[in-house]
Amino acid sequence: MSVLPYSRIVAQNHLKQALEIAYVSPAVGGVLATGRRGTAKSTTVRAFSRMVSGDLPVTLPLGATEDRVVGGWNVDRLLQGESTWMPGLIEEAGGGDSTGVLYVDEINLLEDHLVNILLDAAATGILTVQRDGVSRSNVPVRFNLAGTMNPEEGGLRPQLLDRFGLVVWVDSAASASERAEILTTVLEFERLSAGPPEELRAAYAADEEHHRRLDAARSRVPGIVIPEKAATMAAAIAVEFGLDGHRGELAMLRAARAIAAIAGDGEVDAGHLTEAAPLALVHRRGTSESGTLRRWSAEDDAIVARATSAAG
């Protein structure tokens, strides 16, 4: 299936960075991209998935029924008189040894009860199925949620927002030249797709190189040092923002470590934390009960700077 090569996506630097962080350091948690319509959120996620796994992500579609999310009987076989269990999308994405990605397009339009199921499985890493006469307990599932949404259609509940390690605001391209570059890139790729396969393969060459770099960074992550000073800075930032619990600073530190690994640095410093803070904290600081996200502002940057300098 031809998806625009990841390396050819114009702009979207924040979203790209968040996806790369989540890939390099899966422990950071999932990524939520929120932005207005037509900002290539889904395209970027799919292109990234194609780059790192060679295929589109496991996708939870709108209209999915509960049996396909948690698993259920294979109905074709049932009608032939055989009982065969069919794993659901959660297991498909996170049932193996590695941490998978479960992608939910338009996640804010998903039915509430499905959101609750996702929430439970993502929070505990355990899937429990008790339905249709089947009992499957403590099925380990490790998956990162990747979601995209348009806030014009309503927000996400704060509990679900908190499950995402990183949240990114995606904006439209501001300048006419950038818009022209976007459409030229897209149309050129469509032209290549209709042409000989070797030209299409060549378009993905840069993706393969980028994928290798990310894999190398991923292998470096365990060796990245988090000095005492960086941990103190993260704690100070959390205090300044009045965060509940430790999930915020942990996500920030893990993201900072991934940023350091991608950059080829040996240890986490204030710069990495400053870069990670907007992604890890935008949805954790002072979000109203409605789930409406407050955008990251210059004032927030100033808070981060104050906290890091005080702790440093």
Add this chain to the structure above:
Amino acid sequence: MLPADTVADRIAGTLTCAAFDHRLGGVLLLDLRPDLLDGLAAGLAGAVGGPARVVTLGADDTDDTLWVSTGSGFAPAAGRLRESPDETLIVVVPDLSRAGLAVTRAATVLIGADGAVADRHGTHAAWRPRARWLAACPAAAAQRLSPHLLDRFPVRVAAAGFGTPPRTSAQIRAALDQDTPGLPPGLAVPSPLTGPLPVMSAAAATAVTGVVGESPSPHRRDLALARAARVVAVSDRAGTVEPRHVHRAAELLGLRSPAPASLAPATVEPASSPEPTSSPEPATTGDGTAAWPEAVEADTAVGQPLRPALTSVLPPAAGPAAVPEQMLYPEDSPDALPDFASLRPPWQRAGTRRPGRGPVIGTEPAGRPVDIAYLATVLEAAKFRRIRHGAAAPLRIHASDLRSNRRQPQPDAALVLLLDHTSRRGWDVTAALAPYLGWAYTRRAAVSLIELGHRDAVSELQAERRRLSGVLDPALNVALDRAPARATPLAHGLDLALQEMRLRRRNLPIRDGEAWLVVVSDGRGNVPLEASQRDVLPRSVSRAGVDDAVTVAGGFAGLRAVRAVVLAPPELSHYRDLPFALAGAMAGIVARPDGAP
């Protein structure tokens, strides 16, 4: 080059573009006559140049029909939106504003997507969406649609004046003999267009962003215009997309196109005869599939000459087509009031649930064999088939397998509010309305608003009807702030209110005594009913406007269990008896503010 001089040209051109490139996005025809859509879909199906399947989606489609359905032997089968590589799917939505929630959600996730998946009832399917979506919608209703949904339809055509009914006896006879929906008169059959995809020049890309201009979400429109320009270039057999192709595409799509410098006579190419369309070699369509162009037919069903899509006999972009005055992107207007979260499943609301009524929002175990959800029932029985009867036994359904549709509760109370703005000069009606609005809120009543006599009206001689999502609908606040005009088509407003009340009582499980008609008026109608219906200024009015209003109001007296009240303004210096005459005819009452003389 594809012509764009008339509405018919623009429709034919957009269909040609959509047929050539599935990535163009949905085509939305505003104010199209409903009977013409089937013909357009048939034309689009013919223009894709291969097998095509047309499905029409409406208010009754649910997730169970769209994504997964039942086939022979009750086995799950492909839903209506499932695509296969060997045929093109044409999805037709006759009225996007009335389409069901499942349809609008499907359009949102499918149009322009790189991939599609369906996971329901133990089945999984994945495919690459290549369907062409063709929808129609009244322009007035479009601004209430979700901007997110409208964004999936970047190609818009104002089609209000399209498709004049046949007038000559020959045309009428031809229409009578027509068994299948044909193309509307005046519309050329779009020919399947083929050819390699041209390269987008930098100047053309700049022209695209210039034509689309500033927009909250410009990218999808940028891409739609660029892709349409590419099709125009293909029709022109050009190897590169130039700004002139962009401007012609902009005219096709109804976007405002500034007169480009490149259209000066010195750069206009001479009319040329293209290569014959019956090339012996297969060419490549925009989707990368091989296809042979079909020979162009000589005449349409009604004898109109055809305009082959591949010809370039007109000078390119000889002048911009008349730019439609109608706003094609109502979601960009600051006055747009889209329904909140209209793509989300409905929240729970109070009200009665009756089997068989209301949108389906799921299934549940059935207490009795009413409104059965067949697919869910069969699937439930299938789970226990082997253990109950053995593998070889036929499928048998037990009472415990029965599943019924879970339906959204419908309101069992209705409020029809008629606002005569000419009677509200200087009178804040909010306090008088408060008890009725409070009642409607607590009862979660269905609310309809009839407005007349205000300056924003499309026609000052006619009243307007609007259904609100409830008393918290922002449109109600907007209505209460309107400035009065001079004409008072009260009879027409009451006529609309009467129809609306009848519809509500017929279509909703309204309880006795739980339907209120609230008329805010002083009873001084000055437009006869016939003048409103014809939308023509009357030569003389006299008492006709008042008498017609009272006559129409008499219809409410025959509606059982509808309670009617006339809220009259505090100042009734003239014709003090009119509100009472109106209320008397309706078998209702008059309520006036405390202390009114």
